[in-house]
Amino acid sequence: MESKTDCKMQWNGIKEGNISSLFRLYELLFTHLLNFGIKYSADVDLSRDLVxxxxxxxxxxxxxxxxxxxxxxxxxxxxxxxxARHYYHDELRQKAIHTQQDELHELSYEEFIVNIQSEQHLRSRLKTALQKLTPKQKELVQLKFFDDLSYVEIAERASLTVKTAYNTIYDALKILKKEMK
Structure with missing residues (x-):
């Protein structure tokens, strides 16, 4: 088997930018590393690629x-x-593929109608809940969640303190949450 000293010498050569040292280390250890990879993966081609x-x-x-x-x-x-990383990422890919396939199944007519009715019902409830808000609350919710402004920007735009803007939005969200239950 290859000597520990020779491997160390090639490693140091690689660190110094010597490409010949890389090839020499490859020659010294490739077969051993390949066999080791096969032991863990049970796949010759995968092991060769990974090494x-x-x-x-x-x-x-x-x-x-x-x-x-x-x-x-x-x-x-x-x-x-x-x-290990290869199999972990492969498992994640497989889960993502199965999730996509589950989501892509064609809805039956009944499921389609139920989904539409559920969305309409949700929109109706949201519209009713938004009507419970004061005009100032509606304005601040619009700035925060639809215009994506920070509390500082909202306070400046609405001529309020940051604390008042935060409290107004907090109160509006409590109302919306209560109405949406």
Whole structure:
């Protein structure tokens, strides 16, 4: 097996920007790292891709690489993390795809009608709730939630103190919440 000293020497060469050291370290450790990756992923092609990707990342970061005593152990851990990250991200992708597929199912006529009626009912309730607000509350809610202004900007525009603007909006939200229940 490759010597610990030779790996360390190549690592230091990479840190100094020596591309030949990268190729030499690749030659020394590729098979061992590939076998290790296969052990964790059970996928030869994936392991090969991840090990190659790891060496490219090492070269991209060669100026900021850490001091490492045991290069082989460091790279084995690196491969293990890459395999774990790959499966974690793959799992997230699969969940996103399944979620999208669930959302994309075609609604039945009944579901469509129910959704429309629910939206109409919600709009009606919101309209009724907004009528319970004072004109000043309506104005400040508009500035805060539709014009996306900060409380300071609202206070300046409405010629109020920041505290008054905050309290007015807070009171308006309490009314809306109560009416929407």
């Amino acid at each position: 190659n990707e790891m060496f490219m990342e090492i070269w991209d970061k060669h100026h900021t690489l850490p001091e490492v005593e045991n290069v082989q152990s460091y790279l084995l851990s690196y491969v293990k993390r890459k395999v």
